[in-house]
Amino acid sequence: MLYAILSIFLVAAVAPVVHRLTGRASGWVLGLLPAALFVYFLSFLPAVSSGESIVLVWPWMPGLDIQLSFLVDGLSLLFALLVSGIGFFIVTYAGRYLQAHRDLGRFYVIILAFMGSMLGLVLADNLIALFVFWELTSITSYLLIGYNHEDKDARKYALQGLFVTVGGGLALLAGIIMLAMAGGSWELSEILNNGDVVREHALYLPLLLLILLGAFTKSAQVPFHFWLPRAMAAPTPVSAYLHSATMVKAGVYLLARLNPSLGGTDIWFTTLALFGAVTMFTGVFLAFRSTGVKKVLAYSTVMALGTLTMLIGVGTETALLAAMAFLLAHSLYKGALFMVAGILDHEAGAKDFLQTGGLRSALPVTAAFAILAALSLGGVIPLFGFVAKELMLEAVLDAPGLVGILSLFAVLTAILGVAVAAIVGIRPWFGARADTPKTPQHEAPVAMLAGPAVLASLGLIFGLGPGLADQGLINAAAASVQGAPVDGYLALWHGINLPLAISAFSLVAGGLLYWRWEQARRALAWVDRAAEYGPEKGYFKMMDGLVWISEWQTRVLQNGYLRYYVIVTVAMTAGLVGVTAQLFEVSVGTLHFERLQIHEMAIIAILVASMLFAVLTRSRLGAVAALGSLGFTVALVYVLYSAADVGITQVLVETLTVILLVLVLFRLPGFLNLSSSALRVRDAGIALVTGGMITLLILSTLDARLFPSISQYFIEESEPSGYGRNIVNVVLVDFRALDTLGEIFVLALAAIGVYAMLRFRAEDRR
Amino acid sequence: MEVVMAFVVGGLYAAAIYMMLRRSIVKLVIGLVLLSNAANLLIFTVAGMKSGAPPLIPPGMTVPDGASADPLAQAVVLTAIVIGFGVLAFAVVLIHRAYEVVKADDMDQMKDTDR
Numbered sequence: 062m063l064y065a066i067l068s069i070f071l072v073a074a075v076a077p078v079v080h081r082l083t084g085r086a087s088g089w090v091l092g093l094l095p096a097a098l099f100v101y102f103l104s105f106l107p108a109v110s111s112g113e114s115i116v117l118v119w120p121w122m123p124g125l126d127i128q129l130s131f132l133v134d135g136l137s138l139l140f141a142l143l144v145s146g147i148g149f150f151i152v153t154y155a156g157r158y159l160q161a162h163r164d165l166g167r168f169y170v171i172i173l174a175f176m177g178s179m180l181g182l183v184l185a186d187n188l189i190a191l192f193v194f195w196e197l198t199s200i201t202s203y204l205l206i207g208y209n210h211e212d213k214d215a216r217k218y219a220l221q222g223l224f225v226t227v228g229g230g231l232a233l234l235a236g237i238i239m240l241a242m243a244g245g246s247w248e249l250s251e252i253l254n255n256g257d258v259v260r261e262h263a264l265y266l267p268l269l270l271l272i273l274l275g276a277f278t279k280s281a282q283v284p285f286h287f288w289l290p291r292a293m294a295a296p297t298p299v300s301a302y303l304h305s306a307t308m309v310k311a312g313v314y315l316l317a318r319l320n321p322s323l324g325g326t327d328i329w330f331t332t333l334a335l336f337g338a339v340t341m342f343t344g345v346f347l348a349f350r351s352t353g354v355k356k357v358l359a360y361s362t363v364m365a366l367g368t369l370t371m372l373i374g375v376g377t378e379t380a381l382l383a384a385m386a387f388l389l390a391h392s393l394y395k396g397a398l399f400m401v402a403g404i405l406d407h408e409a410g411a412k413d414f415l416q417t418g419g420l421r422s423a424l425p426v427t428a429a430f431a432i433l434a435a436l437s438l439g440g441v442i443p444l445f446g447f448v449a450k451e452l453m454l455e456a457v458l459d460a461p462g463l464v465g466i467l468s469l470f471a472v473l474t475a476i477l478g479v480a481v482a483a484i485v486g487i488r489p490w491f492g493a494r495a496d497t498p499k500t501p502q503h504e505a506p507v508a509m510l511a512g513p514a515v516l517a518s519l520g521l522i523f524g525l526g527p528g529l530a531d532q533g534l535i536n537a538a539a540a541s542v543q544g545a546p547v548d549g550y551l552a553l554w555h556g557i558n559l560p561l562a563i564s565a566f567s568l569v570a571g572g573l574l575y576w577r578w579e580q581a582r583r584a585l586a587w588v589d590r591a592a593e594y595g596p597e598k599g600y601f602k603m604m605d606g607l608v609w610i611s612e613w614q615t616r617v618l619q620n621g622y623l624r625y626y627v628i629v630t631v632a633m634t635a636g637l638v639g640v641t642a643q644l645f646e647v648s649v650g651t652l653h654f655e656r657l658q659i660h661e662m663a664i665i666a667i668l669v670a671s672m673l674f675a676v677l678t679r680s681r682l683g684a685v686a687a688l689g690s691l692g693f694t695v696a697l698v699y700v701l702y703s704a705a706d707v708g709i710t711q712v713l714v715e716t717l718t719v720i721l722l723v724l725v726l727f728r729l730p731g732f733l734n735l736s737s738s739a740l741r742v743r744d745a746g747i748a749l750v751t752g753g754m755i756t757l758l759i760l761s762t763l764d765a766r767l768f769p770s771i772s773q774y775f776i777e778e779s780e781p782s783g784y785g786r787n788i789v790n791v792v793l794v795d796f797r798a799l800d801t802l803g804e805i806f807v808l809a810l811a812a813i814g815v816y817a818m819l820r821f822r823a824e825d826r827r
Numbered sequence: 828m829e830v831v832m833a834f835v836v837g838g839l840y841a842a843a844i845y846m847m848l849r850r851s852i853v854k855l856v857i858g859l860v861l862l863s864n865a866a867n868l869l870i871f872t873v874a875g876m877k878s879g880a881p882p883l884i885p886p887g888m889t890v891p892d893g894a895s896a897d898p899l900a901q902a903v904v905l906t907a908i909v910i911g912f913g914v915l916a917f918a919v920v921l922i923h924r925a926y927e928v929v930k931a932d933d934m935d936q937m938k939d940t941d942r
Contacts, residue, residue, distance in 0.1 A: 702876040703896035714912045744848040752841025759833035772899040780889040788882040788898035811913035
């Protein structure tokens with residue numbers, strides 16, 4: 062398993078080379094990998110469908126109790142199969158669709174890395190690993206959405222998607238940590254069996270809200286739905302992949318995954334059901350309102366995500382079964398439809414449904430599969446979409462609460478859904494032949510038709526024989542969401558019942574709406590104006606605010622005056638030390654002024670005099686001389702107080718310093734007096750306060766010995782372990798040798814810098 | 828002696844900061860030199876000042892004869908002196924080079940070069 066996921070990242074790394082070697086066939090060659098993975102995941106199917114869940118563990122950071130572990134059960138296997146299976150078609154499709162694009166090699170790298178992240182996310186058992194993969198999908202999808210990086214909009218909306226999902230990711234991280242605290246483990250397989258403990262834990266509410274925030278942003282629930290249609294700036298294969306099987310489903314996956322542990326409470330039910338229902342309706346409504354091909358499809362994805370969230374919230378056995386069936390149905394038809402959208406663009410240059418019409422004679426094969434997929438989207442018998450929709454309606458009618466509201470939204474959504482399906486399945490293909498920007502010369506190439514053909518056909522096959530999907534996988538997936546075996550089953554024909562009546566009614570009503578599409582759109586023109594005040598407005602306001610704040614603080618803090626930097630640094634240090642001293646009640650004990658000996662008095666006097674002279678003199682030579690006198694006196698202090706080595710070093714360095722200062726400073730002009738006396742008083746005040754604080758700090762430490770000094774160790778071990786009698790030397794070259802190495806590095810860097818600066822000057826003159 | 832040194836070190840810090848707040852670039856260099864001396868003396872003072880007790884081990888013994896001065900503080904100060912010199916040398920050459928290019932000794936005039 063580990064190797065399966067690693068292999069994708071490895072192949073991603075060499076993808077550009079493969080692309081260069083294989084040229085036009087690169088899509089097929091690289092598609093072999095997801096195809097192989099699909100087969101590999103299929104090998105888990107017999108075990109998983111018999112109800113097993115398999116945990117595979119690799120130690121990762123054993124010290125922190127973090128392991129790289131994978132969990133294969135019905136839910137993760139369903140997702141893994143979708144990710145790898147649809148991934149195969151996406152890679153081959155992209156190889157053809159982006160054939161002329163000069164960055165196709167780079168595209169393969171990102172899409173494969175994205176695929177690996179997504180697989181890691183759905184298969185991870187460890188929460189930290191799950192989070193890492195979660196963020197990786199955000200980052201790689203950012204690169205995918207912004208793939209046409211020369212396009213300003215692509216960059217802008219890629220960033221928008223990144224901000225929304227990564228912002229949610231931060232909340233998720235906090236939520237996951239709390240979940241691990243509440244559940245007592247980092248392993249999903251253990252937390253999921255500990256549901257009661259988690260639900261009764263004091264942290265349940267905060268962790269639930271944080272995790273929901275993460276899931277809702279990723280899965281584009283209202284009010285975060287705006288980033289998803291914007292992500293259409295991506296190339297079509299990316300949209301097809303992000304929408305059908307991956308990225309946006311990650312949030313739904315997380316909700317489904319954690320259902321056994323977090324679900325079943327009132328707040329879980331209410332939040333998910335309501336947000337899901339509102340998102341579902343908003344999505345389908347906006348889809349009906351739109352005319353751009355990809356936009357309609359994107360909003361219908363929002364509808365699907367809302368439906369899934371609602372069903373997971375409802376949480377009955379039927380609802381979970383419906384959720385898993387709908388997940389599969391949606392992945393199949395949405396993948397197919399997006400690829401068809403790409404064909405429309407590629408062959409006819411059409412990006413808007415209003416530009417299309419009567420294309421079925423020019424693109425007969427594409428039209429056939431598009432219609433098949435659209436029928437599944439509309440939930441028309443006998444497609445798999447119908448099976449899922451019937452179950453969904455049944456689940457909503459039997460919901461444990463809010464039946465009225467949820468049913469209302471569900472019925473409205475069903476009606477509009479039929480209308481949207483008609484827009485997709487009828488508008489481009491039938492009616493009068495429209496003047497598309499490009500006249501289609503030929504049917505789409507095989508690489509681009511393979512995906513829609515297989516996915517749409519599967520929608521029909523699973524519809525006619527729901528048992529094929531059911532017994533294999535859907536049942537097992539619903540069982541892992543429920544945390545217990547599921548008795549229900551999928552069927553095409555449930556007899557004549559209320560859901561069937563609603564379906565029939567929605568077909569008629571939706572058909573009518575499609576017939577009056579033009580008028581309806583015109584009547585709904587106010588939505589565009591209202592949308593200007595929607596959540597996206599808030600997003601842009603927030604981003605503007607962020608930019609404004611950073612510009613303001615840069616102007617204030619990075620003002621370019623060294624003295625203000627020094628003042629800020631010094632004042633912060635003095636302030637923090639002062640406050641800390643207050644808080645911990647640091648005090649200066651009684652001062653013991655010993656009687657100073659005559660040479661000590663002389664040293665102090667010279668130090669103070671040199672210091673004052675250096676500050677007050679107006680002569681550069683005088684200042685340098687004063688510094689020299691100060692430095693040599695300091696050396697004397699070292700020597701007198703048992704630090705001979707330090708003293709010797711100080712003498713050497715001080716000599717060099719004076720020579721250097723004399724050599725260089727005298728090439729500069731004399732002192733300037735640039736500040737007014739008021740400024741000088743202010744600076745002197747700052748300096749004296751800070752100096753005084755240093756004095757107090759030293760005085761307060763003189764009597765305090767909180768911990769035994771580690772020096773004792775060096776003193777005792779110097780001779781036995783270091784074989785040296787000069788302890789300071791042993792410390793420098795043995796105990797703390799790395800510090801000395803660092804010191805040598807600093808000196809070498811300084812020397813290189815000095816040399817470079819002198820060298821540049823020589824070249825300037827030449 | 829430590830008590831008196833506390834005041835001297837505080838004074839050195841004050842002098843260093845005052846000089847670093849001046850606009851003249853030469854005064855900045857002087858401030859730097861004062862600051863590095865002040866910091867070294869600070870460490871040295873806080874570790875405790877003992878006269879006549881060097882951290883040396885007499886021949887034939889494995890530990891110093893009696894209590895010795897803190898060898899760790901001395902090693903740290905020794906390192907700091909050398910690094911301080913490296914920084915100073917770099918700063919001085921940089922300032923000199925900047926003066927050659929900008930022809931200004933006033934840091935407020937240098938500020939405008941990156942606009």
